[in-house]
Amino acid sequence: MPVADAEVDVVIVGGGPVGLTARALLERWGVRTLLVEKHRELSPFPRSRLVNARSMEIFRQLGVDAEIAAGSFAPKFGRVRFRDTLYDSDFATAAMVGVNAPIPESPVIGVVTSQDRLEPTLLAAVDGEMRFGVELVDLAEEPESVTAVLLDHRRGEETRVRARYVLAADGANSTIRRRLGIETDGPGAMAGFTTVVFDADLGRWCAEQPAGVYFTAHGAIAPLYPEGGWAWLGPTPDDTGTPDTDWPQLVSRALGPVPGVRADVLRVQHWTMNAFVAERLRHGRILLAGDAAHAIPVFGGMGMNTGVADAHNLCWKLAGVLHRWAGPGVLDTYEAERLPVAHLTLRQAVDNTRLAISVQSRRREQLQAGEVMASDRVELPWAERYFAQLGLVFGVAYRSDAVLSDAVLSDGDCSDGDAAPEPSDVGADYVPTAEPGHRMPHLWLTPGRSTLDTFGEWFTLLTADPTPWEQQSAAPWPLRIERLTDGHRDVWGLPPYGALLIRPDGHVGARWHDRPPNGHTLRDALGAITRTTYPS
Template sequence: MPVAHTEVAVLIVGAGPVGLTARALLERWGVRVLLVEKHGGLSPFPRARLVNMRSMEIYRQLGLAAEITGNAFPPEYGRVRFRDTLHDRDFATAAMVGVNAPVPESPVIGVVTSQDRLEPTLLAAADAHVRFGVELIGLTEEADSLVASLVDHQRGGKTSVRARYVLAADGANSTVRQLLGIDTTGPGAMGGFTTILFDADLNRWCARQPAGVYFTAHGLFAPLYPERGWAWSLPTPEDATHADWPELLSRALGQSGDVRADALRVEHWVMNAFVAERFRHGRILLAGDAAHAIPIIGGLGMNAGIADVHNLCWKLAGVLHGWAEPSLLDTYEAERQPVAHQTLREAVANTRLMLQVQDRRREQRRMSDVTPADVELPWSDRYFAQLGLVLGVTYRSHAVLTDAPPEPSETATDYVPTAEPGRRMPHLWLTSDRSTLDAFGEWFTLLAPDPTYWAQRTPAPWPLRVEALPGEHTDLCGLRPGGALLIRPDGHIGARWRDRPPSDATLRHALIAMTCPTQSPSPTGSR
């Protein structure tokens, strides 16, 4: 007798921010989703601390930015500070660009918030079913689907789900990646760490000099929530089982016994640094830490995973709804894997900068009888100035039409807005309170100085909207009055026509070329 399976279009494995964001995005596209998470609920640990500008742009698109900002720290916490102990004065400090204050390149700013404060907002953002305490233990490939074998740790017993696609967002120790035998490249495990959650009134030391992160010689301190709570992270001691955490915490705080610090929870974890050799295996796709584990210094890892699924979900929707070929999914790895490698390099560089600061401080104290107040920063004002990496990513794949030579790689720190195909569409104001970024959603967007001409040539079956581009923006976008930009649902520019194209079929041919590479006619005038 055949076994009955639950059937869904996409099975998401992992209920962290990446899996939850994918669930919300796919639901917007009308895709039937099931999310399974092996743990009994959302993580109680703060973990990731920074939601950067690009992620906030995505959450603005989902209508979540205001709630996330309301639960986060105010902008003045968008700063890192270096101290000998937490109660000492700063000997160095730097702002997190795009978090501590608005920048003209985006309609939003990033926020400092704890992952356990973010995840409930993401969980509530969609209605698609979530099953906690359910672990994936096997995958079987069939002709047009996959069958996932699951264990329900809460109710007991085994079950299965048939899905057209599986999106693995199950972390650095991904079961899915291990089942597929996908190797990784990079440093790998960089050491064991321990995070102590504790409660203490530290306002006298920190209220006048707020920060999202305080680096000290005894580890990293971070405020958890605007109302209360702290986290302390440090390399795991050799005999962690017998560690006297209250004594170690007291020493790291530098207190004189007049501050009570109550350790509430202890978590041991491994800092990983790698990129998966493949992001796709047939109908299975890796995202977030399952695809790339990024060291925490710089707050890049979670945000890279959010960008992964923003890139991927519109492609999955296109394939499932029939206006894109499965080969479009190949562009996910082609576009996101190079970004993962660049992100890993930047995180390693950030870690080295942090260590340089602490090394200089130790040398400074060793050479001076009087403790100096400041340390010369090895980065000037460049630390956490990551706009080039956050906003300046360039995609190159079949889903981008351009005859331009590849641009030189933009540095992680520098960002120059441009409307070159492959780049994120620059933020420009369409009206006094509506950005170009607000024009994007579950559709392609055509931005044109003369929208009437292009609206008459809107082809089916692709979801497409035509928007007027104000004349003052045409020069920055490299357009003449008859030109247009074709923006993908993820906000990246898929094609550009500087002026009116020679054929009425140009737009149709471009959409075929971007979404159905194996049957593409040669698009004309896309540049």
């Protein structure tokens, strides 16, 4: 066994939003982490532009949602517009449901913001160690740990860190995924794209019709920050890399004949839009999350948000194993729960990406041929439901051994989670439900306090009749019991003596329709969910 220079609980590889979220969640659980990022600083490029309502709920749990919202665009920017050029009028528009206005399904709304605005907030959320300019170059798995070989590019030095687990959040081109030989499913590289960050005085042309992104026939135009800054995003031109590439002219084509406006190009980044899902998310003590696990095309803004949900699902399970109130088998439920969601999200994103690229291309060809098409005859560059994603954001249910179905509990046997089929295409509609496996619905318990605010670094039991549950021991599991009023209980169809056991990630782990049938009901359920047992 190689000698380690340091030891931690979890090494996180990759300092994007997913790695930073995992770091914050684990540190709040009291898990010692080391996050390494091969670049010397956080990315200066805007990258992801949308934080959906589910991610904001997770950031609310971390206490940073208000700060994120304060640096984001106003809700009226939660809309997309489709035009021939920025200068032209809309011929199609759609609101981003859950972003453009408050919704009854959540205590928060999503925001339009840039990744380079989000990441510093997540970095400052906790004091866990982070090393920039440090790359993981080798891994050695052992029965009880993983030794990571880290190269500090600034110092030219290698160090070895022993960790109980490694979380790979190192992007679509994940070095760790490739080193482990984990294959991927999906279309793969769909197209080469370029992001051009530029300054221009466009406020007066967009103030009356704000949007998070303007799709044009010559690429997308997006405002970056409330105080200014813009980005152009589109297919990489064939002549890219030659000295003759005229980026200001390329951007100007998308802007159109805006009088007196010139694009001052600041930065240019080329990237590949990938579309795939890893065949598996776990290799022993190494787990994949975010783009390393699934590369989701940017159209619709689901990629980063899917990764944040990965971290939320995984981190309480890692904490339980490390603190010994969960068995190692609970980590198998991470893949069982998140892999179907990744496939579902990828299918929707790929379909809409292909449609958007196709429609933009045809529109550009029509304009070049001098054809003018009436707005009511223009094919929209997205499926009708694409920007009404609450079903996908809130409605996906987990089916794994970490969810106890009503049928299992009625048999009085918590030994098997009775896994159900993978989730189907949930589409746009979201119907709140407290069925096991689903995200617990939001409901205001008191002014300003949601049911979601009762969840955290613990399990939560929601019931209108706490007494019989309080008499049961839940040790060693962290548990809080929350009293419900009859009105709250009726909303979810919960009988007077029933109870809901909520996992730390806010998903319903178990549901009882009556008082606990015996003195160890709660311990049996917690043990089954966490894949461990303790003497009653």
